[in-house]
Amino acid sequence: MDQAIQGKIEEALKGLFTAVSMLQDAYPGKPFTPDGRLVGDIGEVVASLAYELTLNEGLTKHHDAVTDDGRNVQIKTTFGTSLTFPVHHVPDYYLGIRMNRDGSFEEIYNGPGHLIQAQLSGRKATKTGLHGGLMAMLKRINQQVPDSERIPKR
Structure with a gap:
């Protein structure tokens, strides 16, 4: 993964989770978990840096990216x-x-x-x-996927 971009992502996530912790301290009854579009966008960028794929422009139906060899990919991300x-x-x-906080x-x-x-x-x-x-x-099925059917890492 590109080290400069990785550093920016790490710094931004640190700030995000610092803000989440401050909100949780102020209002202990709410989890303030970063979910939805933000998490999806973060995951898509991280995946594009780590795997041989290119993100689709904007929001596209059913698939988020295309592998270097032409396969359509849906990327799903969680921090939980x-x-x-x-x-x-x-x-x-x-x-x-x-995703991890770092x-x-x-x-x-x-x-x-x-x-x-x-x-x-x-x-x-x-x-x-x-x-x-x-x-x-998903973890169980992932163990059975042949390497030829995986999206290669960069």
């Missing part, structure tokens, strides 16, 4: 313990990562979306359009 998978479509490739990350899943969909085939559709609570399942 929950990753989601869409109910109504199957991404070609899915990259799920758990900007490093753990790869939870890196492979074809259809392998995840096969595990979720018995689940009912949700109102949110996302399957949740998948961390353990």
Whole structure:
């Protein structure tokens, strides 16, 4: 990963989590977890620096990036313990990562979306359009993905 960009991400996350800690101290009843679009954007940038892929411009439906060899990728990110998978479509490739406060990350899943969909085939559709609570399942399936089906790291 580019060291200058990594340093900027690390510095920004330190400031973000300092602010979160201050809010938690001021209002102990609220978690103030950074979720949603911000976390997704951070994860996409980190993934683009660590893996052989290029981010799509702006917001695109179903996929966030394209690998150097042309595969479409959906990137999902968490700072916690929950990753989601869409109910109504199957991404070609899915990259799920758990970010750490220092900007490093753990790869939870890196492979074809259809392998995840096969595990979720018995689940009912949700109102949110996302399957949740998948961390353990994604880690388990990730161990079985052949290297040829993974998005290569830079």
